[in-house]
Amino acid sequence: MAADSETPVDGRSFAAAQSFVLGTKLFWTREMFPALRADFDRKAEAKGVSPETPEEVAGLIGDTTLYRYFAWLERHLQRFKYSGRYGIHPYHAQDRAALEARLDPATLPDGLLELDPDLDLPKYFTRVDIHQHPGGIWSDDIAGYVYERGARTTTPLSGMKHRDLHDRLVEAVEERGGAPGRLLDMGCGFGKSTEPFAERFRDSEVIGVDIAAPCLKLAARNAADGQRRNLRYLQRDAAKTGLEAESVDCVTSTMLLHEMPPKAIGAAFDEARRVLKPGGRMVHLDFWTLPDAFARFIHYGHSRRNNEPYMPPWAEMDVAAVLEEKGFTDIEVTPFEESDGALDPANRAWRFPWTLISAVRAG
Ligand SMILES: C[S@@+](CC[C@H](N)C(=O)[O-])C[C@H]1O[C@@H](n2cnc3c(N)ncnc32)[C@H](O)[C@@H]1O
Structure with missing residues (x-):
């Protein structure tokens, strides 16, 4: 037929x-x-x-x-x-x-997921269908599942090893002394960046915040299915997490900053500083280091073609200067090897300009 x-x-x-x-x-x-x-x-x-x-x-x-x-x-x-x-x-x-039934918050353990139906979603977030995801990742209950499937091929070269990237960030955080009591993952999405922290730091309390309810619902579903007890998800803006001041040992984000306009990035840094304990570390993994004009031409073209309009202003931000001004020390902005050999000059293939940004909250 x-x-x-x-x-x-x-x-x-x-x-x-x-x-x-x-x-x-x-x-x-x-x-x-x-x-x-x-x-x-x-x-x-x-x-x-x-x-x-x-x-x-x-x-x-x-x-x-x-x-x-x-x-x-x-x-x-x-x-x-x-x-x-x-x-x-x-x-x-x-x-x-069937997918919506799986996401029903009533089927989750108490306290695992806190949604805020009254949260004002920023216009920069709702105005474009980011990644060309129809309706964006916030407007449809099944968007978390769609995003999860799509993310498997975001970095095609690492293919199914994409998860590896998140594990490498956990290692980088640990190497910098960020074995945390309480960790906040900003822009946690469907939990892909958050889960590896909860897995590695079993005695820590790991909190993922995001503004997209469909992603958070899937993150919580996955955490419940994996019997994770040291993890919870909150629908909050990275600029206003509602967490107590000086209550967090480590703040992280993965692929969040390039999605935000500069003002929102500044507000997220301020919030990170507010919630971090003095001496607490913040580590972001994002696309930032563009070594030459050709790299900028390609990356800015990607920004247009993938509906991610804030990549250029973020890449042009003097991030070290901004962090210093906001009260951070021990600032490190360095290219990040997302898969074996990715930074080898012999590697001519396309890749995102992965960059690790790490800083400590001054006393
Ligand atoms: C590219 S995704 C990355 C998700 C996840 N960190 C990962 O590595 O798979 C960026 C996430 O940032 C979230 N986001 C964007 N603006 C935000 C904001 N102001 N506050 C919190 N989350 C935000 C989006 O909803 C999305 O889930």
Whole structure:
């Protein structure tokens, strides 16, 4: 029987379509990106120029067929991943009733999840469908599931090792003496960044805050299924967590800051300082270090194509100066190796500019 648009998409067809998207994204990552860089280097050398701004890079390669394919694929593979007949969103919507039943807060242990239906969601957050996720990650109850499935291929090169990135952050926190009594993970999403802390620091109280209720519901569901007892999730803005002043030993975030406009980032840093005990450490993992104009051209293009408009102002923020001004010391801003060999100069493949930002609350 021929499938029509009314026929539900079966698991195999969905998996095949998603695997096509991932395979093409890997080609984009490993083949197209290095070819683009080589083309840029060749053109710059031929013209005897060293571009210093993204606009100058655009002047050299912005109109080439290679760049246009590169940009088109980045935009449309992501769209195909989430939307259309084989997209993650419609596929999960087929099972809406069952998924929503799993997320019912009444089925969770007391105290694990605290939602705030009156929370004012910031406009910067609701105004765009971030990551091209239809409706964003906040407007639909099943958005947590959709985001969880989508996140498996956010960094295509590490593939299923993506989780590894979060474990590496736990190690980095620990290496910097952040074995905490109480840890706050800002922008915890569906708990992917929070769970590894709860797993590693079993005697700590780990608190994840986020503004997106659908993600928090899934985070709490997963924590309940995994019998986690040292973890809880609160629907709060990173700028206003409601936690007591000087009550937290360590504040973390993963992939939060680049999603916020500079004012909101400043407010989150202020809140981190307020809740941290004197001497407490804050560690953020985000995209920040852009070594040259070509890297900025690519990253700012990604920002437009993936609906993440605040990447450029964040990358241009003098983060060390801001942290110092806000009362932090022992400030470290350093490239972060998200998977083995990622920072090796021989690695020519596309990657996010992962950066670790660590600072201590001055007394
Ligand atoms: C890219 S996700 C990262 C999620 C998670 N940390 C991880 O590593 O998978 C960014 C998260 O930040 C959240 N977020 C954005 N603005 C926020 C704010 N002002 N306060 C708290 N969370 C926020 C979003 O809802 C989203 O879940």
